[in-house]
Amino acid sequence: MAVELFDLRGAGNTNATANVLTVPARWSRRDRLDRLKCRLFNSFRMHYTVDPGIYAVGAPDRASPVLVTANYKLSFNLLRRELAGFQAWIVVLDTRGINVWCAAGKGTFGTEELIRRIRSSRLAEVVEHRSIILPQLGAPGVEAHSVKERTGFSVEYGPVYAVDLPAYLRRGRKATAEMRAVRFGFRERLELTPMEIVPALKGFAIFLAAVFVLFGLQPSGILFHSALRNGLPAAILGAAALLSGTLLTPLLLPWIPFRAFALKGLLVGAVTTAALVFLIPAPALQSVYLKAFSLIFFPAASSYLALQFTGSTPFTGISGVRRELKFGLPLYIVAGAIASAFVIFYKLEEWGILS
Amino acid sequence: MKYLKNVVTLELFPERCTGCGRCLEVCPRQVFAQNGRIVRIVDLDRCIECGACMMNCSFGAIRVNPGVGCAAAVINGLIRGGEPQCGCDGTSGTSCC
Numbered sequence: 388m389a390v391e392l393f394d395l396r397g398a399g400n401t402n403a404t405a406n407v408l409t410v411p412a413r414w415s416r417r418d419r420l421d422r423l424k425c426r427l428f429n430s431f432r433m434h435y436t437v438d439p440g441i442y443a444v445g446a447p448d449r450a451s452p453v454l455v456t457a458n459y460k461l462s463f464n465l466l467r468r469e470l471a472g473f474q475a476w477i478v479v480l481d482t483r484g485i486n487v488w489c490a491a492g493k494g495t496f497g498t499e500e501l502i503r504r505i506r507s508s509r510l511a512e513v514v515e516h517r518s519i520i521l522p523q524l525g526a527p528g529v530e531a532h533s534v535k536e537r538t539g540f541s542v543e544y545g546p547v548y549a550v551d552l553p554a555y556l557r558r559g560r561k562a563t564a565e566m567r568a569v570r571f572g573f574r575e576r577l578e579l580t581p582m583e584i585v586p587a588l589k590g591f592a593i594f595l596a597a598v599f600v601l602f603g604l605q606p607s608g609i610l611f612h613s614a615l616r617n618g619l620p621a622a623i624l625g626a627a628a629l630l631s632g633t634l635l636t637p638l639l640l641p642w643i644p645f646r647a648f649a650l651k652g653l654l655v656g657a658v659t660t661a662a663l664v665f666l667i668p669a670p671a672l673q674s675v676y677l678k679a680f681s682l683i684f685f686p687a688a689s690s691y692l693a694l695q696f697t698g699s700t701p702f703t704g705i706s707g708v709r710r711e712l713k714f715g716l717p718l719y720i721v722a723g724a725i726a727s728a729f730v731i732f733y734k735l736e737e738w739g740i741l742s
Numbered sequence: 743m744k745y746l747k748n749v750v751t752l753e754l755f756p757e758r759c760t761g762c763g764r765c766l767e768v769c770p771r772q773v774f775a776q777n778g779r780i781v782r783i784v785d786l787d788r789c790i791e792c793g794a795c796m797m798n799c800s801f802g803a804i805r806v807n808p809g810v811g812c813a814a815a816v817i818n819g820l821i822r823g824g825e826p827q828c829g830c831d832g833t834s835g836t837s838c839c
Binding site: 489491492523524526527528529530531532544547562564567568569571640641646647648694695697698700701702703704705706707708709710711712 | 743744745746747749750751764767768769770771772788789790791792793794797798800807808809810811812813814815816817820826
């Protein structure tokens with residue numbers, strides 16, 4: 388179903404020797420646009436797949452290398468793009484549209500699926516050699532020795548990143564230490580932040596509705612001008628907390644003190660909140676109660692959002708995340724309760740009940 | 743960049759290690775180094791518990807409780823009960839992966 392999405396103009400659609408689809412290495416404009424959509428829209432990303440099976444790049448023969456990847460189409464595209472000028476086979480595993488690293492963690496990019504796909508694509512007839520190249524990040528799901536035992540194909544782990552593949556292939560399939568390491572530079576982090584910001588917007592919409600009701604609520608009903616005037620500072624602080632946790636913390640990650648993501652997010656959130664609380668000349672923020680609410684709630688929100696970024700980084704482990712949550716979750720609940728109390732005090736003060 | 747100190751569950755059993763070096767190849771965090779005829783752990787805190795080394799050690803010389811370092815997955819597991827699971831299968835719209 389997904390195959391007709393390739394731009395096959397001018398290419399012989401099938402490889403004569405094995406009757407498999409040939410895909411171009413070059414990206415079309417659509418491929419570039421799709422990559423952008425993957426980074427912006429979860430719903431698009433989750434259904435961006437390529438059919439599992441075997442594909443040809445260039446004009447491979449029985450001696451050409453075999454590369455294995457996931458059926459998340461962005462993974463497949465990144466791989467084929469690096470194969471320009473090479474003759475190679477690509478075997479696509481059914482990972483339910485998930486990238487290699489995450490699918491390996493789930494086991495869908497795994498020993499059983501690999502063995503099944505080697506057999507169903509009749510790889511032993513397509514090539515005469517008996518080795519396949521897997522992306523290194525597929526290793527958590529694949530028992531190389533079992534694959535060798537059951538199919539005769541020995542697994543070679545290639546570089547972590549497809550971009551290093553040409554060098555790896557040219558050097559006689561030897562990976563350097565750099566090719567074996569995960570990198571997480573500024574650009575990689577920037578590319579992943581929209582996937583933090585966009586899902587957080589859902590929570591932000593709920594927050595805005597709550598702010599509107601809360602600040603508009605007067606003994607005489609919900610007043611629009613009161614909601615707008617007093618609610619606006621809170622809305623700004625909320626937006627700042629959102630960006631602190633989902634954009635600033637990820638981007639500044641290596642330079643923010645502490646190793647725990649919750650603490651990194653808390654610190655960034657505290658700095659932005661404190662700065663805004665004292666800078667915004669809003670009458671509502673003169674209230675001690677509202678100040679206290681802001682200084683507790685928004686840094687905590689930023690901390691929670693920053694903690695979510697652990698899932699996007701390649702250097703966090705589950706034991707560490709568990710440790711963070713063990714301390715973090717109770718604290719978030721306590722912070723939420725105290726912050727709510729301060730809001731109630733603020734409303735009582737505003738209505739003149741307190742004093 | 744390194745994550746939290748002293749939390750990792752990785753263990754290496756030197757008596758089973760043959761020094762084949764497969765773990766050095768699959769580890770994306772350079773946790774191991776060749777030490778004469780066997781392998782040793784050089785920086786435990788770098789480990790992200792992905793499980794690649796354990797999976798690919800045919801001599802059973804490595805043990806680790808593998809999992810994903812993803813808060814959304816762990817929270818998901820707490821809410822639904824059972825193992826951590828990320829919403830990457832499209833069932834929910836979490837940010838993970």
